[in-house]
Amino acid sequence: MATIPNRALQADLEQAVNEAIRGFADANPRSRVEDEKAAASMPGGNTRTVLFYNPFPLTIARGEEQFVWDIDDHKYTDFVGEFGAGLFGKSNPLIREAIVKAVGDGTVLGGPNRYERLLSAELVKRFPALDLVRFTNSGTEANLMAVVTARAVTGRSKVMVFEGGYHGGVFIFGHGGSPINAPFDYVMAPFNDTEGTLRLIEQHAADLACVVIEPMQAAGGCIQADPEMLRALRAATEKHGIILIFDEVVTSRLSGGGLHKILGITPDMITLGKYIGGGTTFGAFGGRADIMNRYNPRLAGAFAHAGTFNNNVMTHAAGATAMTQVYTPEVAESFNARGDALRGRLQDVAARHSLPMTVTGMGSIVALHTCTGPLNNEHDVDRRNPWKDKLIFFDMLARGQRITNRNTMLLCLPMTDGDLDTFVAAFDEVLGERAHLLAAD
Ligand SMILES: Cc1ncc(COP(=O)(O)O)c(C=O)c1O
Numbered sequence: 001m002a003t004i005p006n007r008a009l010q011a012d013l014e015q016a017v018n019e020a021i022r023g024f025a026d027a028n029p030r031s032r033v034e035d036e037k038a039a040a041s042m043p044g045g046n047t048r049t050v051l052f053y054n055p056f057p058l059t060i061a062r063g064e065e066q067f068v069w070d071i072d073d074h075k076y077t078d079f080v081g082e083f084g085a086g087l088f089g090k091s092n093p094l095i096r097e098a099i100v101k102a103v104g105d106g107t108v109l110g111g112p113n114r115y116e117r118l119l120s121a122e123l124v125k126r127f128p129a130l131d132l133v134r135f136t137n138s139g140t141e142a143n144l145m146a147v148v149t150a151r152a153v154t155g156r157s158k159v160m161v162f163e164g165g166y167h168g169g170v171f172i173f174g175h176g177g178s179p180i181n182a183p184f185d186y187v188m189a190p191f192n193d194t195e196g197t198l199r200l201i202e203q204h205a206a207d208l209a210c211v212v213i214e215p216m217q218a219a220g221g222c223i224q225a226d227p228e229m230l231r232a233l234r235a236a237t238e239k240h241g242i243i244l245i246f247d248e249v250v251t252s253r254l255s256g257g258g259l260h261k262i263l264g265i266t267p268d269m270i271t272l273g274k275y276i277g278g279g280t281t282f283g284a285f286g287g288r289a290d291i292m293n294r295y296n297p298r299l300a301g302a303f304a305h306a307g308t309f310n311n312n313v314m315t316h317a318a319g320a321t322a323m324t325q326v327y328t329p330e331v332a333e334s335f336n337a338r339g340d341a342l343r344g345r346l347q348d349v350a351a352r353h354s355l356p357m358t359v360t361g362m363g364s365i366v367a368l369h370t371c372t373g374p375l376n377n378e379h380d381v382d383r384r385n386p387w388k389d390k391l392i393f394f395d396m397l398a399r400g401q402r403i404t405n406r407n408t409m410l411l412c413l414p415m416t417d418g419d420l421d422t423f424v425a426a427f428d429e430v431l432g433e434r435a436h437l438l439a440a441d
Contacts, residue, residue, distance in 0.1 A: 050083065080409075123276070127260075134285060134310070146210070159212060160197075161173050167271075201240065208242045214247045219406075254365070255333065272284040277315040340362075355435065370385045
């Protein structure tokens, strides 16, 4: 991890962060009390690690369109975007109406419903890799299903994943992995190192069931996979009968047909999640007809795929409306173009202040890094200075701009040009005020 060469400057930086944190704590007494109460029933008061930060996370009381209010009644423009699930904002009227209608017709119906058919038809129409699709309740579950499907179909055991990858709570591959990962036999490949990856594929080909990759690593820092590497992966997996799975849980929003459509690469399977349920619990896996037909209950020997809530009416009513009436391919295009423009403006601001910062991402997904680029993998991203990251996080929060605590931003549809201008102005102000602390690389 990068440290500022000048010790005194690093000490000043840490002091500034501690002051910002004190200011935050003083401004948010109710959130502090809520956090303390929560610790009596949840470990550390928390049920979702990514939402935790010291000294305590804000308790969010309500949201409307692109805004949230914390329990101390501060208003924020919300760039957390529920890590991708909040694409429609907090209160899209069409989606709300669809949910209310579905709930009015009764929930937990215990049979196929019309909404799952509408949503599956829309997804198959839009995503080139999807001949057939099945639903789950989260992106994690979608990836679990994709991996076990690949293992069962190929009769092989190994799963290739990438350094810095993230595919859900039991598929964490940053910094060597996690003790609570699903216990598959993993082959860890170096992200954006085509030769190294191809060598590993050749070495393990006979045992490799699948290669799972995010075409842009999201949690890993919004780092795009080199299209040439993805093309090489496509060719090598095809040659060896290995199932290529693109995790598009986050990146599917980048066009009407996902990132694989932009790249013109068709993997054997993709996984989906986040926003596609219109802001409700969602996941899906799908791909080639011959693979997915292994789940066809009309065929002898089909695999059973269970899940009480796989087709819950709230998700599917919300998702069908969201994908057919709100996030149409045309909307996806203009929305992501706005994100591209914002990323350029933020990089310009950093350059104007002569600060060692890099803004990564694609389309409506943006990440702010306190180090110089190029950033091609988690080792590059590790050059960030965590104290600088925190300073930016708390300073932006104090200006009513909520980004994730890893300094990523996910835009939502209700955001106006004015919201983006206000964000850029606040960022400019923070970098200007803190330039001396953010300067050293
Ligand atoms: C690329 C990627 N895959 C899978 C997941 C897991 O999705 P979920 O949180 O719905 O389980 C995430 C969540 O952030 C993700 O970023």
